[in-house]
Amino acid sequence: MIEKNYQPADIESRMSRIWDESGAFKAGRPERKGAEPFTIVIPPPNVTGSLHMGHALNNTLQDILCRFERMRGRDVLWQPGTDHAGIATQMVVERQLMERQEPGRRDLGREKFLERVWQWKAESGGTIINQLKRLGASCDWSRERFTMDEGLSRAVVKVFVELHRQGLIYKDKRLVNWDPALVTAISDLEVQQVEVKGHLWYLRYPIEGKNFSPDDPTSFIVVATTRPETMLGDTGVAVNPDDERYTNLIGKNVILPLVGRKIPIVGDEISDPEKGSGAVKVTPAHDFTDFEIGKRHGLPQINVFDKEACLTLVDNEDYLRGLPEGASQLAEELNGLDRFVARKRIVARLEDFGFLEKIEPNVHMVPHGDRSNVVIEPYLTDQWYVDAKTLAAPAIAAVRSGATTFVPKNWEKTYFEWMENIQPWCISRQLWWGHQIPAWYGPDGKFFVAETEEEAVGNALGYYVEQEVITPEQGAEMARDASKREGFITRDEDVLDTWFSSGLWPFSTLGWPDETPEVQRYYPTNVLVTGWDIIFFWVARMMMLGIHFMEEAPFSTVYIHRLVRDEKGAKMSKSKGNVIDPLGVIDDYGADALRFALARGAAHSHDIKLSPQLVETNRNFATKLWNACRFAEMNGCAMPADFDPANAQETLNRWIAHETSRATREVTEAIEGYRFNDAANAMYRFVWNVYCDWYLELAKPVLTGEEGTAKAETRAMVAWARDEILKLLHPFMPFITEELWAVTAKRDGLLVLADWPRKAGALSDEQLASVVTTSPSDAVIPSVILALDAGEFSDPEAEAEIGWVVDLVTAIRSVRAEMNIAPSVLTPLVLAAASDESKARAQRWIDTVKRLARLADVSFADRAPEGAVQLLIRGEVAALPLKGVIDFAAERSRLEKEIGKADGDIKRVDAKLGNEKFVANAPEEIVEEEKEKREAALARKTKLQEALERLKRAS
């Protein structure tokens, strides 16, 4: 029994439980052993995260695919889980410690702190997973994984060690993006370029050997910089070799103001004569461009900052080297200052001595850490790197060859662009939470990489014994007792970038490096679904590592969806306060409504603009479906076991079978093509505008009429079409459809595992195989094809008849509305000179048409009565005698307008047909169509003119 009101909250909690208990989402269900697998790995959300609209969209789309394929009989594995989010998690736990006024991270020490992180994870790490369940995500929750799990960690170590052995992981001293607040390196992708209103400082650098005077331009060269404080680390000045102002200066030296360091002027193409003064200071240790310039010209790298981006000058050998007496005074004065305080001091000091020429306002992009939101410092450190360029080559090739394809295809260009310009990937992070790097250092800094401490230590001790640093006895002792080697052999403190482990996700979650049956069966996966904003995080990493270790790309398709924005098109952000919380929306309107709203908006070329109102609209759709099912129930609609829609006798029933078949085809093809919006919108139209608006309305007289075969068949068909609708809608609106499935009939099983309505002409792989194996000489048509032909239901005659009814009813309603005829007034209808076919149709539909068009009765006549409103329905006149009601002038102008339209059509077609080139060049069927159009328009015009004549006579 269906409840009177649709209440999503009730249904959703109940269905979640039922699905969970049934094990419906589990991969490898025994009855699907022989089925083809369908695999999606979830792009692992951050364990600290909570569900935002982006997740809601991303997972709705994945769920549509999974439920669709599950209903098509595939063995679906949707692999869920979260990543450990090194920086974010560490920040969350540190904040928690602070709020609780407990000892901080450094006070606790590494081991204790990590215990706290695990404790936090146990308590709060399941948030987003539970939220995904509320959305209805049909993941195999029994297989949930976490990137710090034992197995996945083993995969990480193995990958690190192997890549290192292959020379694809190495240690290097390069500039990294350094976050001075979090005190760690971060990746390019964690850096946000933010437009900042800054300044351009023009500084005078005195030329060696000249007497510096601010009034003598030949005594100095002007450099422009956005970061004057870095001048302490300058080791050169670069000018463009083609810049005539400076060519004579190349090779000379300048004396660095305040510092006194002698640094060369070099010629380098990178210097843009148009920009600033045309000369730039070169600070190789603090700027990516300068680093390259420095390398080209052999300039030293002088690092003047510490890890927190405070000046470190005292005891800084690189800085002090070669400086004149008195330099240490400045060093002491500035030492320890924050970079922005230092900037002010240095600028003031430069100004005092006449070294500051001018300051211009300058809007420029400044890198910020996306977590800490502080300015990122290019910083010279030792870090571990992955040779991404080498790994990228096969990843590029996989897309070029079509082994992996992007949907929509144009994202491939972005992918190539990025992959072809990929930089070495810095994978070490100065954090505690994460996979600690499996490298051990000896006293001389030499490192030993191995999968286990035992192995690494063994190698190290062997080496140092051989080098006679220690005796064999000492070595044996240290090998036996870990405390003995403390301080001699130490493990690398750093951990790996979270993405290093996420990159392994498509196979580490399946049990790799163990040779599990799951790896065999579910790798490679079918599709990765992700937003374009993070294409490089997931796609690139998973592609590179997947191909390298599994010898096959991790997914054959990458579906890129757009972003969810607010109703005005602005990106949702906490600071703007325009965030729509998916859970709030689910509370208000239900998960099904949210999912359907997202799916209907998920077009390929646009971001989705979402508003609560839009979700409400889709909740209304759910209500509509609910009430349609209630209607069916109240009318005793049920499907006998042996019911076959293809054998229906009633035209109306054949028509809805025809329309259902068409909807099935549309929806199936749209999902197959990842056109979620087309699929959802096709269902919206079919349910509302076909099933509810016409089929149920037209069926009402039968359902409320006398018992008999027609009524029995209609009851069965109403139920059949309803079931097809529930199936077709299930991937989009799983909760309501499952509920309605359960309450509308006695079922063999859950809807989630029911068979997808067969698309006309589509063969399952199994069926295909059986067709293919049938030898061509075999005259027997495989039975499977016959069965499928029956499944493709088409009935143009039924379509024509119901179309006629629809047109008639619509036209009468329209004219009644125009003439302001009250609904309570029933009018007669006269069909003039009706064909036998129309007469027969009218007889069959008389009750329905009377009801829907509010008619008193229907009769036939040779011609329309005098003074009637005359409607043209599919070439024949239907008249409403409305003496006393009809406004002759208005009716005349209506008919004249109609005639005008017909005339316009004829003229347009005549223009075409009169054009020799058209007749000669256009395809025959188009010409034929145009001729038919002309005929039709002409016939319409003739009839309308007759009607007008009659009207004139009457008035």
Add this chain to the structure above:
RNA sequence: GGGCACGUAGCUCAGCGGGAGAGCACUACCUUGACAUGGUAGGGGUCACAGGUUCGAUCCCUGUCGUGCCCA
């Protein structure tokens, strides 16, 4: 500066070579036995602009203008 999109009804978007569409919003009427979270009807668009290709362009090409995003 380089790249990718996108300018179609008030709004959000579909259509992408042969008669301009949907949803929402709006207007009018309707509490008719599934549904007012509803029904019926209606108004509303030189498909950004300019060229070109074509028998024919909202659709393909070029350019202009405008908008958004990504990378420098």
